Amino acid sequence: MAEGASGLIILDTNTLITLLTADKASAEYLNLVAYLKQCERLTLALPMPAIAEFIAGDENESRSSMLLSPNSKFKNLDFDAKAALISARIYKDYKRLPKNQKSQNPHQKVKVDIQILGIALANNAKMIVTCDRGIKTIIDALDLSISVFDYADNNYLEQMIGTEVAHSNRVQ
Secondary structure (H helix, E strand, C coil): CHHHCCCEEEECHHHHHHHHHCCCCCHHHHHHHHHHHHCCCCEEEEEHHHHHHHHHHCCCHHHHHHHHCCCCCEEEECCCHHHHHHHHHHHHHHHHCHHHCCCCCHHHCCCHHHHHHHHHHHCCCCEEECCCHHHHHHHHHHCCCCEEECCCCHHHHHHHHHHHHHHHHHHC
16 A cells, blocks of 8 residues: 555544554554554654644643654644645535535634645645544545545455465465
8 A cells, every 4th residue: 555655644633542542452553553664764744733633632741742842753744824725625625515515613614634634735645544534535525636544444454464474475
């Protein structure tokens, strides 16, 4: 999967939660780590709205501070003017689709998921790592130019194990 991706990979809030707090033996964690290892030459990025969402539910203050500090593992991406314009366009285009015209709470027209997508597109990201069905629904409905890696899809781990077994059989 990572072979076709290039450049910037966005990590969603649920990806942070899985990476930092999940059971290290869970299928989701193992899928995520295997995928990220394939992407080690690419830039992993954390949108500030995803960091804010994570911190809001995290009781570990040192971990929260670490996420806000610049580091070599992750690039932090702000919700800037370009991302705001793209997010607004995503919201308007999505709302215009016939099945999405139900009214939304006026205080949250541009929700965090749309902000994360706006930041991803503003920064020319090729992939977003998430198991959030809502993000995938928006991307599919609007045919946005970004791919999704859903690490909760157990088929990925099975494919990785099958590939490793086949490779090790050929080597021996």
